[in-house]
Amino acid sequence: MTTKPKSLPAKRRTSIGSRRNPEAEAAVLAAAKELISEKGYAGFSVDEVARRAGAGKTTIYRWYPTKADLFIAIYTTERTTFVPLPDTGNLVEDLVQYTTSLWRFWRSHPAGAALRGLIAEAQGTKEALGALRERFLPERTADVKRMLTIAAARGEVRAEDIDDKLSLWVGYSWFRLLIDELHHEDGIQPVMAQIAGPSGRHTS
Secondary structure, three states: OOOOOOOOOOOOOOOEOOEOOHHHHHHHHHHHHHHHHHHOOOOOOHHHHHHHHOOOHHHHHHHOOOHHHHHHHHHHHHHHHHOOOOOOOOHHHHHHHHHHHHHHHHHHOHHHHHHHHHHHHHOOOHHHHHHHHHHHHHHHOHHHHHHHHHHHHHOOOOHHHHHHHHHHHHHHHHHHHHOOOOOOHHHHHHHHHHHHOOOOOOOO
């Protein structure tokens, strides 16, 4: 009778002083992306990331002090490549193209699961909430804010409405992400038209 040999953990990678070892960091991010895709937020642990990457847990925590930092890193390494910034000269069309690309990215890459994990983690710890609010949101909504700012310069929207419209866009997109309805692309155009439309706060 033969027994199946147990799988061994990945070969441990060493750091290089105070600097990050690029090979080790790439292995950590690859392991984290694989794990979040397989297990989701509930099954995600730094211990398992370290085992799969062959990295020390203390090293991972030195690079990414919280799980929120690791989720942000997973998201950031993928997003820029796959979500181009449109410039059609029309705000509704820009928002539709951008939102469609973003939703397809979320549902086809580990970054979508990482963002769900970040949002979930932010409900439980102040550190994750701060990372989401102070670092992630300003950076990751900059493209939409830029589209709205350019549209305001063209006279399509009022400059004072930009932040409200940005909040509406985030709320709608994240709602669809969290309830796993990113395939419903036919609803994007009418909602973007509403977001780009006149504000309801006009005063005489």
